[in-house]
Amino acid sequence: MKFDKSELQIFANYCVAAAESMAYTLVRTAHSTFVKETEDFSCALASVDGLTFASPRTFGATWYVGLDYGPVIRSFTDYKPGDVCMTNDPYSGYVATHTPDVVMWKPVFYEGEIICFVSGHIHNTDMGGAVPASLSRTLTEIHQEGIRFPPTRVVDGGVVNETLLSWMMANVRAPDQNIGDLKAQIACLTTGERRVLEIVERFGVEAFKAGIGQLLDYSESQARAVARTIPDGKYFFADYVDEDAVGGKPMRIALTLTVDDGLLGFDFSGSDPQLTSSMNVPTGNHPRHALLLVALNYVLYSLNPDILLNAGMLRIATCEMPLGSVLNPVPPAAVGMRTLTCVVVQAAVFGAFAQALPERMPACPASSVCLLNVKTTDTAGRTIMASLGPVMGGAGGASAGDGSDASGANMAFLRNTPVEINEAEVPIRILEYGLVGDSGGAGQYRGGLAIAMEFKVFAPNTLITARNRDRTLFGSWGIKGGMAGRTSVFKRNPGTAREQVLGNTDLVACEPGDVIRLEGNGGGGYGAPTLRAAEAVERDVRRGHVSAQQARELYGVVIANGALDVQATAALRAGMGTERKLDDGFFDYGPNRRAHEAVWTRERYAVLCEYLESVSIGWRFFLKHQMFERLAARGEVATGVEIVHAVFAELVAEFPALGAGEKRAA
Incomplete structure (x- = not known):
């Protein structure tokens, strides 16, 4: 059966609604804050060969819309109704890409035939290992990152594998939380199975099976049409992680993007070798691995918001990443902090597309997100293991306007946790949670502002895990005359005689009364700051987004007695001009990157x-x-x-x- 375009869109909407129902079940039944509040999870409908053809639009992580479950699905050939399979081993099929991500999949049978799979992952707050939350750049091999399960049945023909669950519970720090999330995940798959069968009853099984392929094909054709609007050519860009290990060296991600009549080549040759820290990205040499092409999803969706989000859109791309590189490591390389590297991969992709489409692409978003976890004890002496949520930065400015503040931009799917929830579930006190003034890159269109979180702990032997600490050294670049955003700040006991600058430290031992302050980094600016409307700068100053000093020094705007001085501003701007020396003639990288690349x-x-x-x-x-x-x-x-x-x-x-x-x- 062949759907016409309107029928295909209706079919797509039904499939997305099924995935949304899965996500809703998960959010409503999960135990951990990281799932029910932060929403670090994915849900999907996958074809018989494992290609994602539908995922939620309003819940969960947006990184996995093109995920290929095929390698783990093919681990079994004897599926039965009622089976649920799982893995969290990064080197088993390269689908679960660090140990806290438990991936599950369930076959959907109709009249004895598997017609698709329902699948997804959740990020468990802790999977055991050397450190609370299982993840730290201090770890050097996969064996330190918690218990690993190769592909296995967690439910066998409807019967839960209690032995497997007992192994997991014996190895994690908050077993009740893990078992609660795992059961919520199984319930989510059951919801997905039920919704799929409802779709089959409405459209018929043959139409359902044919429709899956048509959804993938249509998304591919949409993606190719978008890519054909990009000028053919080669575009090189590199970006950096601050440190490739604790106290290490800058780590480079290099990309040569080739655009050729709607086909895209992503050559990551020139990226750094695999690390003896945990920031490696396990891809198994998959030419379209989802983690390397997240930014492509965002670019295509930005250029065509009507595109169907599924694995078909990635067919226009091919990735090359040398074996033994940070983007294609070999075991037993640690991979727990792969998110940090993935975000910088996204920044590199954005930089390449910004050169190809300077009027349509924004400056660099914060491209960093720190996920704060706390292991502490309550007044009864019980161990508390919880995530406080993400501390992010802003989006990059663009030709259409300022970057959004505190959005995280490419990390915006990670929702913030309300202060009230954190204080109710974790024995801490939030002292400040708000925007960081002067953090956005100056520009005609300003970069988005970062978030600040400051909190006090009350129990001895409290351990803070600040996962993905980065952008303390290298800021988010501006374009077309816009300036780089301000870098991140991480301190203990700020403003006191005991103040300690923590930099990119991601494990901090605290005692009662210690205060932790984390400020994200700002998005890059777009266009010369002196082209920004003086009234917009005045408004930013009134709101505390920009200081009067920065208004004068960077924007050439004079604020006197709290009001815009029009004449003084005109005189100051006349002497400043709009021309600035740019890096590579297009970017502003900020002083630290310029110094590094001078060597x-x-x-x-x-x-x-x-x-x-x-x-x-x-x-x-x-x-x-x-x-x-x-x-x-x-x-x-x-x-x-x-x-x-x-x-x-x-x-x-x-x-x-x-x-x-x-x-x-x-």
Whole structure:
């Protein structure tokens, strides 16, 4: 049966509604704040071969609309009605991409035939391992990140596998919370199965099966039509994680985007080698892995909000990521903090598309989100393990207007947890929760402001896990004359004699009375700040979004006695002009990235990458660190690549095992 376009849209709406029902069941029955408030979960309808063809639009994570469940679905060949399967092993099919993400899938039978699967994941607040919440950049191998389950049946023909559940409960820090979330997840799949069968009864089974393929095909055709509006060519962009390990070096994600008549190539060659920390992204060399193409989902949807969100839209893309790189690691590499790297991958994709479509794409969003978790005890001595929710930044400014404040932009699917909920469920006191003035990148259209959260703890041996700490060094870039957003701030006991700047630390031990303050980073600005309407700057100052000092120094706007001084502003702006020196003629990266790239130029990094690729995977992280440290010790900022060759020669003399790389990069 072939649907016409209107019928296909109706069918798509039914499928999305089924996924929405799954999500609603999950939100209403989950136990953890991280699921029922933050909504770090996904729900999906997947084809028999595992391609997502429908997902919720108003609930949960937006990262997984193109997820391919095929590798884990094919782990079994003997499905029965009532089966529910699960895995959280990042290296089993590369679908669950860190251990807290428990992925489940359930076959939907109709008259003895599997017609699709209902599936999804939830992020468990803790899955055991070396640290509370299971995730930290301090971890160096997957075995430290909690208990792992290869694909297995958690429900076998309608009977729950109690032995498997007992293994999980024995290894996690808040077992009642985990078991509650797991049962909610099973209920969610049962809801999905029921809704699918209702759709089949309405449309007929043959139409349902045919409609799945047509949804995927139509989304592909929509995506290709959007991509054909992008000028053909090659667009290079790189972005950075502040540190590739605790106290480490900047970690680069490099992308060459190729646009060719509606087809898109994402070549991540030139990205850093896999790390001996937990920020690796396990992709299994999948050419369309969902985690690498999240930003493409956002770009396509921004350019055509009517596009069907499913795996079909990713068919126009192909990814290349060298084996042994941070985007294609080999076991036993730790992967728990892969979200941090994924967000920077998104920033790199946005940077490439911004060059291709400068009038249609915004400046960089905050591209960072810190998820605060607390392990503490209440007055009765009971252990409390909870997430306080995300602390994010703002969206990037664009030709259409300012970036939205505190939205998280590409991380906006992570909902904030109300202060009242946090204080009711966790023995802490929230002292401040609001916007950070002066954090948005200045521009004709300002970058969005960041969030600040400050709270006090009351119990000894409280441990704060600040997952995904980043953007303390490298801010979110501005475009077309707009300025980079302000970087993030993380402190203990701010404004006191005991103040401690925590930087990108993600594990903080606290004692009673300690105060933790976290400020996100701002979005980048769009267009020269002196082109911004003076009245808009005045309004920002009144609201506390921009200080009077920043209004004068960056925007050329004079605020005197709380009001706009029109004449003084005109005189000041006349002397400032609108032209600013831009990085690469288009971006404003901020001072820290400019300083870093004055040493590690694109040419030098290319030579470094050749050396890294020429040695075994186990040597690459060590080699990169040695190259960085020795080049820094020389203090050279020259543009030539000879110094890189010279430093490598020193290392070969000291470590002969590196010698195989000499000829290749010479």
